[in-house]
Amino acid sequence: MKKKACPRLILTVVSIFVLFITSCRTSLPDYSNAALKSRNTILIIGDGMGPEQVKAASLYLDGEEGQLSFETDFPYRTTMTTHSLLVPITDSAASATAMATGQKVRNGQLSVSAFSGRYLKTILEIAADEGKMTGLVTTAHVAHATPAAFAVHVYNRNHYDEIARQYLANPRVDLLFGGANDNLPAQDAAEAGYTVLTDTAALSALAYGEGEKYLGSFGDGHLPYEYDYDYEGTDDLPKLSEMALKALEILENAPGGFFLMIEAGRIDHAGHANDLARNIYETLELSNTVEQVLTWAAGREDTVIIVTADHETGGLRVRENNGAGSLPTVRWRTSGHTDADVPVYVWGDRAGEISARIEDNTDIFKVLVQTE
Ligand SMILES: [Zn+2]
Numbered sequence: 001m002k003k004k005a006c007p008r009l010i011l012t013v014v015s016i017f018v019l020f021i022t023s024c025r026t027s028l029p030d031y032s033n034a035a036l037k038s039r040n041t042i043l044i045i046g047d048g049m050g051p052e053q054v055k056a057a058s059l060y061l062d063g064e065e066g067q068l069s070f071e072t073d074f075p076y077r078t079t080m081t082t083h084s085l086l087v088p089i090t091d092s093a094a095s096a097t098a099m100a101t102g103q104k105v106r107n108g109q110l111s112v113s114a115f116s117g118r119y120l121k122t123i124l125e126i127a128a129d130e131g132k133m134t135g136l137v138t139t140a141h142v143a144h145a146t147p148a149a150f151a152v153h154v155y156n157r158n159h160y161d162e163i164a165r166q167y168l169a170n171p172r173v174d175l176l177f178g179g180a181n182d183n184l185p186a187q188d189a190a191e192a193g194y195t196v197l198t199d200t201a202a203l204s205a206l207a208y209g210e211g212e213k214y215l216g217s218f219g220d221g222h223l224p225y226e227y228d229y230d231y232e233g234t235d236d237l238p239k240l241s242e243m244a245l246k247a248l249e250i251l252e253n254a255p256g257g258f259f260l261m262i263e264a265g266r267i268d269h270a271g272h273a274n275d276l277a278r279n280i281y282e283t284l285e286l287s288n289t290v291e292q293v294l295t296w297a298a299g300r301e302d303t304v305i306i307v308t309a310d311h312e313t314g315g316l317r318v319r320e321n322n323g324a325g326s327l328p329t330v331r332w333r334t335s336g337h338t339d340a341d342v343p344v345y346v347w348g349d350r351a352g353e354i355s356a357r358i359e360d361n362t363d364i365f366k367v368l369v370q371t372e
Contacts (some may be wrong), residue, residue: 018051028100028118034126034371038349039257039302041127041368042293044070044100046286047092048148048268049081050312050340056276056328057283063324068283069291070307074345076355080363081341082311083115086341092268093157094147095310095361100124102365108157110149124150124259128172134253135175137141139223139240139282140265142178142215143167146310149262168192175250177203177216177243177267178276179223189215199236201233203246208253214263216243225266227281240264248296254327261287271313274332299347304349306364309342 045052060065064071084094094107101111101120111120124134137148143164145157151173152166164183167173171192187195195211197203203216219237229239238246244262251258262334266287270279290307297303315333322328344364346355354367 008123008278020359025147028113028120029371031121031126031369031371034121034369035130036127036132036257036259037368037370038121040251040304041123041257041259041260042303042305043259043368044286044290044293044305044307045099045146045263046259046267046283046307046309047140047263047265048271048311048313049264049283049286049309049342050316050332050338052316052318053271053279053283053312053314055318055344056316056330057280058285059318059321059324060266060326060330061284061287061324063321064081068112068287070287070296070345070347071244073291073294074305074307074347074351076346077284078344078346079341080308080344080356080358081360082309083339088310089337090339091145091157091337091359093145093149096146097316098361099308099310099364100150102362102369106358109155109164110157111146111153112155117164119153122150123365125172127259129331131256133174133251133256133258134172135251135258135260136173136177136263137240137243137261138178138263138265139249141181141262142176142180142217143181143183143223144178144222144265146177146263146265147261148247159309161362163280164188166185169208171213173248174212176218176280177213177214177218177238177247179219179221180217184215184217185334186215186217189217193212195217200238200242202235203238205225206250208250214250216246222266224269225278225282227278240285241292245257245292248293252296262293264287264289266308267367268313268372271316273336274314276330277332279316294347300348302349304368305347306349306354307365308363309343312340312342314336314338315340315345350368
């Protein structure tokens with residue numbers, strides 16, 4: 001019996017080696033003629049927003065399930081899987097990469113192929129190449145994994161200096177709004193052609209044409225939790241809905257249309273902390289943002305909106321509805337991410353077809369981009 005184990009081990013090692021070499025040599029897709037299928041594409045991501053996060057927020061808002069804006073006003077909904085290349089539980093980097101490029105990578109990687117490190121072209125870069133305007137909006141800091149996956153290519157999501165360098169070295173993002181990151185100082189951004197905004201007043205005063213590219217760099221790190229917005233010192237910091245609406249006000253002027261990613265980045269953080277109140281308030285502000293985006297989009301036939309999540313955080317289970325205005329009784333299973341399928345809501349251009357074709361997070365790219 002012992003003699004058989006050795007060839008089996010050799011076979012396994014050889015297989016892994018062949019897989020590694022093959023993946024290094026496999027040519028990446030040629031997206032030179034790729035284009036976005038809709039004139040305007042709005043991808044809205046609740047970081048860490050699984051089905052039970054949506055349920056808990058709706059119960060708190062209304063005492064009933066299914067009452068968030070994207071649940072009541074979007075005609076199609078489905079669910080999708082989120083696993084990364086090698087493990088069932090993804091992180092934000094691998095899941096955002098899957099949505100941005102249609103390719104599975106390892107956790108921590110941002111839009112580089114898993115083993116060779118070659119750049120994977122993103123939906124935002126494809127949009128920029130065909131002359132559309134592009135925007136990234138987040139309540140996390142601007143160099144955080146989810147927005148970064150759409151515009152930069154790095155092996156390690158924590159290399160914020162390299163992420164910042166790439167944002168500015170080849171600026172494909174016309175509008176980048178979120179929490180400030182030390183690696184992206186205003187002066188460097190201004191030298192790269194960005195008009196820099198640092199408070200709510202500057203954001204609300206901004207009008208299309210007052211510059212070519214816009215960096216909203218607010219506060220110090222991630223923006224505050226929605227739950228904490230009323231305390232002193234947050235007056236100058238915009239909320240997700242304010243940043244998203246200003247982004248639309250600017251991008252709607254783009255002659256060829258736009259791609260916009262909006263992230264509620266801190267549902268995840270409240271999930272890691274098993275902090276139900278903050279988790280719910282973050283989700284409700286996302287619902288409020290979507291409601292306002294829908295008001296903007298009403299009557300348009302050239303716009304598609306997808307609301308989804310990168311993964312679930314916390315293993316949340318709602319146990320009991322305690323009525324509107326009261327936190328439901330829940331259980332958290334973990335302080336980490338889980339492999340739960342996440343909800344997907346679709347509105348607008350080709351919504352039915354899109355909803356029917358989404359099963360996995362890589363499908364988000366595939367339904368939004370024409371690659372040939
Ligand atoms: Zn997380």
